[in-house]
Amino acid sequence: MNAPLVVSHLAAAGMQPEIVTLAVPEDERVWVPQAPGVWFRPLMLNTVAGGWFNLLRVRKSGILSRHRHPMAVYGYVIKGSWRYLEHDWIAEEGGFVYEPPGEVHTLTVDEGVEEMITMFNVNGAMIYVDEKGDTVGYEDVFTKIDMCRKHYESVGLGAGYVDQFIR
Numbered sequence: 001m002n003a004p005l006v007v008s009h010l011a012a013a014g015m016q017p018e019i020v021t022l023a024v025p026e027d028e029r030v031w032v033p034q035a036p037g038v039w040f041r042p043l044m045l046n047t048v049a050g051g052w053f054n055l056l057r058v059r060k061s062g063i064l065s066r067h068r069h070p071m072a073v074y075g076y077v078i079k080g081s082w083r084y085l086e087h088d089w090i091a092e093e094g095g096f097v098y099e100p101p102g103e104v105h106t107l108t109v110d111e112g113v114e115e116m117i118t119m120f121n122v123n124g125a126m127i128y129v130d131e132k133g134d135t136v137g138y139e140d141v142f143t144k145i146d147m148c149r150k151h152y153e154s155v156g157l158g159a160g161y162v163d164q165f166i167r
């Protein structure tokens with residue numbers, strides 16, 4: 001048996017508090033609807049570097065979005081699987097994915113996958129594009145925060161519920 005550690009707390013003045021939370025929430029209201037059959041769950045909304053950690057949950061099959069990443073994206077598949085039409089790999093449960101800056105791809109969940117949950121760390125923005133690659137929309141940490149505020153207000157958690165995930 002190891003002796004209990006005694007650790008002195010050397011936090012710097014002015015530093016931001018940590019975030020510790022159950023990633024897959026017990027309260028269904030924490031999931032923010034993004035589109036029919038698609039939700040996200042904020043984990044860390046980074047207003048300093050510009051980007052976010054969230055869980056993406058999909059309960060439908062087919063094409064979800066075509067998008068471009070100006071900065072790196074990191075993903076960890078918690079449940080189910082998904083792929084990009086432009087690549088021949090499948091991101092499967094337990095898998096790690098790195099998406100390099102400049103990637104344009106089309107997120108797809110195949111028939112037979114009842115639920116997909118993936119943690120994504122998106123940096124910068126998601127730039128949505130059409131088949132020609134022209135921009136049709138975007139998301140950044142501030143549009144994410146706005147969606148969370150509106151949703152949490154509407155489900156009775158209160159708009160301020162999102163504040164615990166903002167740094």
Ligand code: FE
Nearest residue numbers: 069073099105
């Ligand atoms: Fe992507």
